[in-house]
Amino acid sequence: MGFGIALAVILAGHVAADFYVQTNTVAQGKQDRRSLLVVHCIAYGLCLTLFSALVFPAEAFLIAGLLFFVTHAALDFLKVELEKRKILSSFKLFSIDQVCHVIVCFGAVLCFYSDQSADGLLSWARDLVGSEALSAMLSIALALLVSWRPASIAIQHLLSSVRKDGECGVSAEDDACAAEQRAGRWIGVLERTIVVVLTMYGQFGAIAFVLTAKSIARFNKLSEDKDFAECYLVGTLASSAIAILATLFFQNMVTWQMP
16 A cells, blocks of 8 residues: 555545534534534544554554644634634635645654555455555545535635625525525535546546536526626636546545655
8 A cells, every 4th residue: 555545545534524524513613612622623533543543553543643633623723713813814714724734644644654554444445456446446535525515615715705795695694595505505516526527537528518507507697797707707616626636636646655
């Protein structure tokens, strides 16, 4: 098992713990309730410990799990304080926070991984399906994990920095606006899923067809509402870019060897 595969497993653990294990209630409430923040950090540490056991030696994965818990707690506590002070926009803060977590994941793999460390479940899977198939499955799984909930949250933060009055131009409490936002998020998830699969097979021309079909469905509103058109363009370009770049990057990353 190579360095890139080990890094993919740890990054998958981070994405799973920070975006899928963490519920909306915890994500929205941890700024005001420190108990929720502590619960999230503990859950994050336990999740990363389990993923670490797949790729790190038996004597190192618990230390790695503790490292992930401590660094995540420090970053999240700092993020909460910065959110309260409103020093940075939500998109900048989200981006910096995730870059810091990726650096921690890379550093942990660099410190704890060795070519002889994986002799458990992951090695069994490699022996069962082969190294190339395992690399392909990990790359597409990680690309999809990033392209679903994390991408939706990133785009939401990006749009909030573009417009100050909400994505629909009305209060977020309006039922019609809330329904449109939910529909838009699901459309984005499906769009990025299709883009990831097409990118895996190198069908970039088909991606243009998908984006064209999406634009035709929104043609009337795009022509009538300039503000909506600007947000639509920013969201669509960001959504497609995340899906394409994530897929291409992870396809390459799983082939990395130990530096």
